[in-house]
Amino acid sequence: MAVLRFYNTLTRKLEKFVPLNPEKVTLYTCGPTVYDYAHIGNLRAYTFADTLKRTLRYVGYPVYHVMNTTDVGQLESDADLGEDKIMIGVRRAAERGEQVTAWDIARLYTEKFIADRTAMNILPPDKLTPATEHVPQMIELIKTLEAKGFAYKTSQAVYFDVSKFPTYTELSRQKLEQLREGVREEVVVDSEKRNPADFRLWQLDQPNHAMLWDSPWGKGFPGWHLECSAMAMTYLGETIDIHTGGVDHIPVHHTNEIAQSEAATGKKFVSYWLHNEFIRVDNVKMSKSKNNFYSLNDVVQRGYSPMDLRYLYLEAQYRFPQNFTWQALTGASSARKNLLEQFAIVQYFVAEKEPMDVAEHPLRKKFASFLADDLNIPGALSIVWEVVKEASLTGIEKYSLLLDFDKVLGLKLAEVPTFGSFFSLEEQQGIRQLLIDRENAKKNKDWAVADELRDRLTQQSVRIVDTPEGPVPLVEEKTMV
Ligand SMILES: [Zn+2]
Known part of the structure; x- marks a missing residue:
């Protein structure tokens, strides 16, 4: 098995990947909050997780991949403030004159997410799990935390007590004092909170929320961070190999996932934390005021294929911020079309459509070595073009190598019609x-x-x-x- 190296956010080091069980690599990806369309920043994260999963499979690991959909519990702000995003979705629909329930919103945007994923040739996870279907597991997890002294109840919520978990800031490497600064205002929100950084496991103070469940602490709904811990552990066990997500999840969401999971089990929650960097648009951060949270619909409406966006993502290594411009997408689009054309040409001259075995081919080794180097997809992509241009390769060699590489890149070369x-x-x-x-x-x-x-x-x-x-x-x- 080829040796893979990944940059682990937890240790801030490039590490050799050694799964707990090489027969079943466990992978968890934080999925969409299904109250709106996914934007190009979200789609980058899912494409990154996709190329990671494809790479693991390419080098021979069977992978079991779980992704959640957050259909309840993610509030507007990471600091437990504001309205539940699902309820924002309901309100926005009402503003458009549509009378829909929170459940309708979740169903609708889960369908939209699946459609986007399919259009971008992102492989489906082995398990796509909605938070609302796992509330009993979440309640059990809170009970465990409470029994072990990590959770306490106020009139507004059940909280995780971060002062009881000494390694709370290990992932973010922030100082707890810094966190206190950042969430100072929140102290006012719930005066019974013990520490400003304590986060909500169970919400009790939104009685008009459309999704409420009975619990030992009262009617309410789960906290977003808790959901991922409960679902990850339900399907992948108490320790999982790889957890992915955007860098924005490091200081709060993933930090909290670790705290809850490890406090409950006493075991390491995740061996390798892999985080993708942001997408910027025209060199500025995506923001509401700039109105640049482009969705796949925007991309399609401007005449691009969803696969053009996929190609654009492949052009940057996941740990680097990527700048999205329409011009860059045009460039990606013409490169992708050129590649499909080159493949069609190669395919035309190949009489035998059964690819040859390229396992030992030097260019395949070169391609795989880029993947092994912390998923250097742009490097791997450069080998694709080397294959296209290399005059000394036979048609069947080119054909077979390109099809082989496409198992990772997912550019649908096998679907180029003859x-x-x-x-x-x-x-x-x-x-x-x-x-x-x-x-x-x-x-x-x-x-x-x-x-x-x-x-x-x-x-x-x-x-x-x-x-x-x-x-x-x-x-x-x-x-x-
Ligand atoms: Zn998550």
Whole structure:
């Protein structure tokens, strides 16, 4: 098995990846809060988790991947303040004149998320788990924390007492005093709170919330951080190999996940914490005031394919901030289309459609070495282009390597249709004959005839690409999936 190295946020080091059980690597990804469309920052996080999972599988690890949907409990601010985002979704719908329930909102945006994911060829997790279906597990977890002295109740909520958990700031490396500064205002919100950084496990003070459950502490709903701990441990066990999410989750959400989980079990919660950096838009942070929280709909409405956005993400290593501009997306789009075209050309010359075994190919090793280096996808992508351009490779080598690489990149090369799939055998023969006639006309410098033959092919939606191996007929639109 190839050695993979990942940058672990917990240790701030590049570490060799050693799973607890190489027969089943456990992976948890914080999923969407399903009250609105996912934006391009969210989509980067899911694409990153996707390439990570594909890489683990590529080098031979069976992976079990769990992702949650937050359909209750995430408040507007990480500091336990404001309205539940699901209720914001209900309110916004009402403002548009739609009478919908919180459950409708969650269902609708879960469907939208799945549609976005499919459109971007992000593999589905083995388990997509809505928080609302795991409330009994969450209540059990709070009971455990309470029994062990980590939780206490006020009139407003059940809190986790961070002063009882000495390694609370290990992941964020902040000072607890800094956290106290940051959430000072909140002390006013609940005067019974013991420490400003204490966070809510169970909400009691929103009696008009549409989703309430009975609990030993009173009617309420779970806190967002608790949800991920409960679901991760339910499906992946008390210690999981890899947990992913955006860097914005480090100081609060993931810090709190660790505290609750480890306080409850006494065991390490996660071996490797992998965090992707932000997307910036036109070099500024995405913000409400800038109105630049683009969704996949915005991308599609401007005439791009969701796969163009995928390609754009592949162009940056996940730990670096990526700058989104429409111009950059145009660049990604033309690079992707060019790649599909190059693949169609390679495919045209390959008689045998069964790929050869490339396991020991030096270019595959080069490709894999980039992946092993903290998921250097842009490096891996450069090997794709090396394969396309390398004149010494045979057609079947190129074809097989590109299909092999695409298991990680997910650019749907295997779906690029073959020339034969568009035309009957008779039509194919006719087109090939026209190509031969055109070549002959060119040889005889009979340019008028050559042009006329080309036009006849154009009428059949066939564009000729002249290559060193000879002319290749491409069916323009349909080649570009
Ligand atoms: Zn989470």
